Amino acid sequence: MSVTAPTRSASPSIGVDHERPDVRAKISGEFEFSNDAVAPGMLFGATVRSPHPHARIVAIDTRAALAMEGVVTILTADDVPGDRIIGHITADQPVFAFDRVRYEGEPIAFVIATSQRLAWRAADAVTVEYSPLPVLTDPEAALDPDAPLLHPDGNLVRRLVIDHGSECHGAEVEVSGTWWTGRQDQAFLGPESGLARPDPDGGVTVLIATQDLHLDQVQIAAALGIDTSLVRVVCGGVGGAFGGREDVTCQIHLALAALLTGRPVKTTFRRRESFLAHPKRHPARLAYRIGADRDGTLRYVWARIRLDGGAYASTSMPVIGVAAYFAAGPYRFDGVDIVGESVYTNNPVSGAMRGFGAVQACFGIESTLDLLAAELDIDPVELRRRNALRPGDRFPTSGQIVGPSAPVIEVIERCAALPLPEPSPQLHPYARPGGTGLTTLGEGVRRGVGFAVGVKHMLYGEGTPEWCDATVRLSSGGVEVLSAAVEVGQGITAVLESVAREELEPALGEIPIRVGPASTAAGYAGSSSASRQTWMSAGAVRAACRDLLAKLDLAVVSDVGWEQAVTDQVIAGEATYRPRATEAGDPTTGRGDVHVAWMFVAHRAVVDVDVELGTVKVVQIATSQDVGRAVHPREIHGQILGGIAQGLGLALNEELRVHDGIALNPSFTDYLVPTAADMPEMLVDLVEVAEPEAPYGLKGVGEPPSLSSTPAIAAAIRAASGAPLRRVPIHPDDIVTMTATSDPVEVPET
Amino acid sequence: MSTADRSDADADGTAVALTVDGDQVELSVAPETSLLRALRDAGHLATTGACEQGECGSCSVLLDGRMVCSCLVPAVTCASAEVRTVTSLCAPDVADALVAHGAVQCGFCTPGFVVAIETALRTAGDRVLSTDEMHEHLAGNLCRCTGYAGLVTAALEVQRARLAAGAGRST
Numbered sequence: 001m002s003v004t005a006p007t008r009s010a011s012p013s014i015g016v017d018h019e020r021p022d023v024r025a026k027i028s029g030e031f032e033f034s035n036d037a038v039a040p041g042m043l044f045g046a047t048v049r050s051p052h053p054h055a056r057i058v059a060i061d062t063r064a065a066l067a068m069e070g071v072v073t074i075l076t077a078d079d080v081p082g083d084r085i086i087g088h089i090t091a092d093q094p095v096f097a098f099d100r101v102r103y104e105g106e107p108i109a110f111v112i113a114t115s116q117r118l119a120w121r122a123a124d125a126v127t128v129e130y131s132p133l134p135v136l137t138d139p140e141a142a143l144d145p146d147a148p149l150l151h152p153d154g155n156l157v158r159r160l161v162i163d164h165g166s167e168c169h170g171a172e173v174e175v176s177g178t179w180w181t182g183r184q185d186q187a188f189l190g191p192e193s194g195l196a197r198p199d200p201d202g203g204v205t206v207l208i209a210t211q212d213l214h215l216d217q218v219q220i221a222a223a224l225g226i227d228t229s230l231v232r233v234v235c236g237g238v239g240g241a242f243g244g245r246e247d248v249t250c251q252i253h254l255a256l257a258a259l260l261t262g263r264p265v266k267t268t269f270r271r272r273e274s275f276l277a278h279p280k281r282h283p284a285r286l287a288y289r290i291g292a293d294r295d296g297t298l299r300y301v302w303a304r305i306r307l308d309g310g311a312y313a314s315t316s317m318p319v320i321g322v323a324a325y326f327a328a329g330p331y332r333f334d335g336v337d338i339v340g341e342s343v344y345t346n347n348p349v350s351g352a353m354r355g356f357g358a359v360q361a362c363f364g365i366e367s368t369l370d371l372l373a374a375e376l377d378i379d380p381v382e383l384r385r386r387n388a389l390r391p392g393d394r395f396p397t398s399g400q401i402v403g404p405s406a407p408v409i410e411v412i413e414r415c416a417a418l419p420l421p422e423p424s425p426q427l428h429p430y431a432r433p434g435g436t437g438l439t440t441l442g443e444g445v446r447r448g449v450g451f452a453v454g455v456k457h458m459l460y461g462e463g464t465p466e467w468c469d470a471t472v473r474l475s476s477g478g479v480e481v482l483s484a485a486v487e488v489g490q491g492i493t494a495v496l497e498s499v500a501r502e503e504l505e506p507a508l509g510e511i512p513i514r515v516g517p518a519s520t521a522a523g524y525a526g527s528s529s530a531s532r533q534t535w536m537s538a539g540a541v542r543a544a545c546r547d548l549l550a551k552l553d554l555a556v557v558s559d560v561g562w563e564q565a566v567t568d569q570v571i572a573g574e575a576t577y578r579p580r581a582t583e584a585g586d587p588t589t590g591r592g593d594v595h596v597a598w599m600f601v602a603h604r605a606v607v608d609v610d611v612e613l614g615t616v617k618v619v620q621i622a623t624s625q626d627v628g629r630a631v632h633p634r635e636i637h638g639q640i641l642g643g644i645a646q647g648l649g650l651a652l653n654e655e656l657r658v659h660d661g662i663a664l665n666p667s668f669t670d671y672l673v674p675t676a677a678d679m680p681e682m683l684v685d686l687v688e689v690a691e692p693e694a695p696y697g698l699k700g701v702g703e704p705p706s707l708s709s710t711p712a713i714a715a716a717i718r719a720a721s722g723a724p725l726r727r728v729p730i731h732p733d734d735i736v737t738m739t740a741t742s743d744p745v746e747v748p749e750t
Numbered sequence: 751m752s753t754a755d756r757s758d759a760d761a762d763g764t765a766v767a768l769t770v771d772g773d774q775v776e777l778s779v780a781p782e783t784s785l786l787r788a789l790r791d792a793g794h795l796a797t798t799g800a801c802e803q804g805e806c807g808s809c810s811v812l813l814d815g816r817m818v819c820s821c822l823v824p825a826v827t828c829a830s831a832e833v834r835t836v837t838s839l840c841a842p843d844v845a846d847a848l849v850a851h852g853a854v855q856c857g858f859c860t861p862g863f864v865v866a867i868e869t870a871l872r873t874a875g876d877r878v879l880s881t882d883e884m885h886e887h888l889a890g891n892l893c894r895c896t897g898y899a900g901l902v903t904a905a906l907e908v909q910r911a912r913l914a915a916g917a918g919r920s921t
Contacts, residue, residue: 017852019849020849020854022857023848023849023854023857024845024849025857026854026856026857026860027836027840027844027845027848027849027854027857027860027861027864028796028836028837028840028845028861029795029796029797029798029835029836029837029840029860029861029864030796031857032795033798033858036795117780186894187894188856188858188894189798189800189806189808189856189858189859189892189893189894190798190800190856190858191800237857238856239798239800239856239857239858240855240856240858240894240895241856242894270802271800271801271802271803428882430882430883430885430886431882436886488856489855489856489857489895490855491855634851634852635852637852637900638852638853638855638895638896638897638900640897641896641897641898641899641900642855642893642894642895642896642897643897644897645894645896645897645898646894667801667803667805668800668801668803668805668806668892669803669805673892673894675888675889675890675891675892675898676884676885676886676888676889676891676893676898676901676902677885677886677889678889679885679897679898679899682897682899
């Protein structure tokens with residue numbers, strides 16, 4: 001990977017690498033993660049969770065637990081003074097289950113004790129009497145008339161129709177395929193944890209590892225029944241997120257406990273609890289038909305997508321929106337007929353994970369395009385290149401005109417041109433499928449190459465209001481940037497600093513710049529998600545810096561320097577940044593101004609497959625990614641390499657398996673996060689075509705690496721083995737037995 | 751920070767005296783208390799725990815010179831032991847290389863990787879490790895953010911630099 005030395009130029013801070021403000025403390029172990037927080041006299045909480053995926057709660061008996069020495073109190077739904085039902089998009093999820101539980105691991109009570117170990121022991125001593133209910137585990141059956149009704153309005157979270165263009169039949173060639181993706185967990189390493197303390201004004205301060213301080217704040221306030229201004233949420237050190245911290249887990253329980261006990265209360269989840277507590281990537285069924293001319297010109301795409309939303313809505317509404325809007329990929333189609341549905345089941349709650357629906361859609365469209373390439377005997381790369389969107393085209397689903405920053409052909413051509421690895425499988429055991437297990441001498445090993453292209457929007461979209469505040473304070477000590485943008489590891493703190501430097505140093509000269517703590521007191525930033533925070537925060541900090549400069553007499557600054565000019569004043573620049581507004585798509589056609597801008601990416605995977613054993617070694621992943629303008633190239637490389645690792649995990653290893661609503665492998669022993677030994681050589685190429693809508697022309701970079709890496713690996717394994725492989729993650733059995741893993745399902749025409 | 755502040759130690763536990771990063775420490779531990787929890791309860795927070803079943807390597811420390819997952823070691827077995835965490839093992843050349851290669855994002859795994867990298871380099875001695883071998887050496891530690899490339903490249907670079915400088919090991 002490239003490491004560029006910081007240089008001074010016309011653009012001193014944007015576009016070059018900087019040492020992250022947090023990096024030294026993270027290496028030395030001095031960085032404070034949320035579970036490192038302490039407060040004098042603090043208590044500890046432990047959550048009582050349902051062992052049943054669907055049951056009526058008959059009785060909760062806390063007497064034995066309360067009788068244990070050191071147990072202070074036990075909270076249940078009866079102790080929730082405000083809204084007992086919360087949710088950051090759809091309010092459908094109880095703070096504590098009170099009449100029935102709908103998934104394994106649903107919180108029922110929160111035990112407060114004088115030590116964490118004691119709280120856990122006491123939680124085990126809480127007895128809950130259940131009356132089991134019929135369990136709905138098959139998303140394909142969720143809308144059947146006889147399916148158990150999980151929510152008052154039915155089991156459909158959202159159905160989205162995108163239907164326009166010519167009739168979707170009658171092309172010279174039509175291919176069809178049904179595809180499935182498994183339940184991937186974010187598997188961030190820092191378990192959920194937080195510390196709440198009561199404030200003298202009757203409010204509460206919650207230190208928490210989260211992705212969105214303000215979404216936590218409004219849900220805590222609603223459940224507590226107090227004014228939002230009395231709830232302060234401070235960002236604790238976040239040990240990774242990837243979408244898994246968008247939902248409330250322990251936040252409300254902690255805040256409630258702190259207010260009711262009058263003492264600080266802390267909790268830290270254990271790994272099994274973490275697996276059960278946060279929503280995961282939606283498992284998907286993707287039924288596709290693509291029509292094309294014999295020469296490979298695409299005509300129409302028909303897709304029926306169903307997502308398993310699990311027991312509560314979480315982000316299922318926007319996730320199925322994203323899946324549907326990106327179900328046609330970045331390609332020209334005359335006709336588009338897409339129906340996306342997300343449904344309730346008694347499986348674990350599905351929600352946000354890196355790629356947010358576009359990952360599943362990409363696997364569907366890209367896998368079906370490979371069927372078409374085979375049918376037409378056209379090279380898969382050439383088929384994609386020939387049909388790629390160009391600037392000025394209409395986006396196939398929304399119908400929006402794609403602006404000048406749409407380098408789809410560039411990412412395809414440049415990725416395809418990256419050097420391939422040595423043609424013959426290496427014989428060193430480390431490099432063979434099966435690794436050091438020495439399962440093969442190489443006789444059954446076949447090499448395959450696969451290619452895929454991904455697309456997703458940045459920012460929220462579909463009409464969701466969006467803005468970002470920032471304050472830049474100049475004092476004798478230098479500049480402080482205040483923002484609620486959450487550092488989840490992606491490097492946003494370094495971005496905030498670089499933007500301030502970029503804007504202020506030409507006028508003020510070299511100046512100390514530091515980024516203040518992220519909290520709800522620092523204005524609103526929205527979530528660190530949706531590949532949006534760098535764009536949004538850069539826009540806000542840039543505008544705040546310009547506001548600050550407008551308040552200064554720059555002639556004086558120039559004469560005497562900023563320190564003399566400021567003396568003992570504090571001068572603040574403030575701004576709220578708003579991107580172009582979006583709208584919901586037309587309910588029938590799906591057309592509308594639903595997204596602000598898009599990111600494009602291509603991946604090529606080279607794999608060695610032992611076709612006798614079904615073992616796979618990914619040899620190389622090459623990628624070209626459209627990044628608009630690279631803000632911090634080294635950090636972008638880090639996002640890309642890490643995103644590819646997660647894409648490789650979804651392709652090969654990672655699935656939280658669930659049987660009858662019960663998670664079978666909620667541990668790092670059985671849920672297989674890729675290790676260093678699983679990772680291939682990776683070639684990264686950044687394509688920079690400035691995005692005119694965005695500050696500095698930048699684009700978000702976090703999600704694209706997870707889009708097409710998975711289908712590229714699947715395609716490579718198909719090429720090597722000849723197995724149809726309709727489902728990821730791909731298991732050795734699927735390769736050896738040449739089966740499609742899952743039985744095809746009948747998907748209704750309408 | 752005192753044990754009392756953390757309120758999570760076992761007041762009736764067994765007293766275990768050991769050395770942590772060169773300091774004499776006395777811990778009060780229950781029979782089931784892991785070395786990881788004992789260290790953290792005593793305020794040694796540099797070592798993190800992500801799985802507490804020996805799978806992720808976040809809690810890696812040297813116990814009498816051998817790398818262990820501190821979550822798997824009962825603290826009561828550590829009497830008179832010498833424990834070294836990232837706090838005393840983090841060498842400037844490793845830190846600089848991790849910075850230069852973008853090997854740190856959320857940072858939760860990083861202290862464990864510092865211990866694992868130092869262990870890999872000491873184990874290898876004067877033998878130059880290949881990229882594949884370094885991938886294997888570091889395969890006991892999970893990182894969810896970086897895809898490992900920066901960590902592996904940094905470790906290889908440090909090894910080459912140390913060998914070139916004529917020192918296969920450093921403290």
